[in-house]
Amino acid sequence: MSEDLHEFALTVNGVTHDLAVPARRLLSDALRHDLGLTGTHVGCEHGVCGACTVLLDGRPVRSCLMFAVTAQGAEVTTVEGLANDDDSLGPVQQAFAECHGLQCGFCTPGFLTTITAGLRDNPTPTHEQARDMIAGNLCRCTGYQNIVKAVERAAELSGEQR
Structure with missing residues (x-):
């Protein structure tokens, strides 16, 4: 028995894609397997x-918890769109x-999207705010110190670009 497919348009990184996916296809799977991102x-x-974090209308969301069809009408930004x-x-x-x-x-793509949104909300975070910004993402390798430094440096770089 084949599963019914749901057709919808998904805008990712500024490009609209027409997809036909099963109702329970996760957004993370649609991005990876259907769109090759x-x-x-x-x-x-x-x-x-947090590794699957993408931006949905600019807000960080866990794409492994979201059905792809629920993103119709929204703008999805992946790490490739940063x-x-x-x-x-x-x-x-x-x-x-x-x-x-x-x-x-x-874990890096999830950190990059999370921090991008965090700096949009708070362009000049304190050290503690930078730590809080990444608190929902897990890393098994770095010990977080350089990630916090990267948040602070990204704030500097973003300020220079304004």
Whole structure:
């Protein structure tokens, strides 16, 4: 027995895609398997680790907890959509590179999207606010110190671009 497919339009990183997916297809799976955007990682599949975080209308959401069809009409931004218009690194990406904010890289896409939204809400975070900004994302490798430094550096870089 085949599963019914639901047709809908999904706008990701400024490009609208027509998809036909099963009703229970997760947004993370649609991004990775249907659209080939493999930057969104799936770690725990329970919304705990944050590796699957994308921006939905600018707000961070766990794409492993959301059905793809519920994103119809919204703008989804993945880690692939965080680069500048000229394809150079965005400020958060550049800060991660400068501050050595990644090791294995598995959690990095979730951190990058989370921090991008966090800096939009609070462009000049204190050290404690920078720590709070990333509190919902897990990393098994870095110890978080360089990630916090990257948040602070991204705030500086973003301020310079204004």
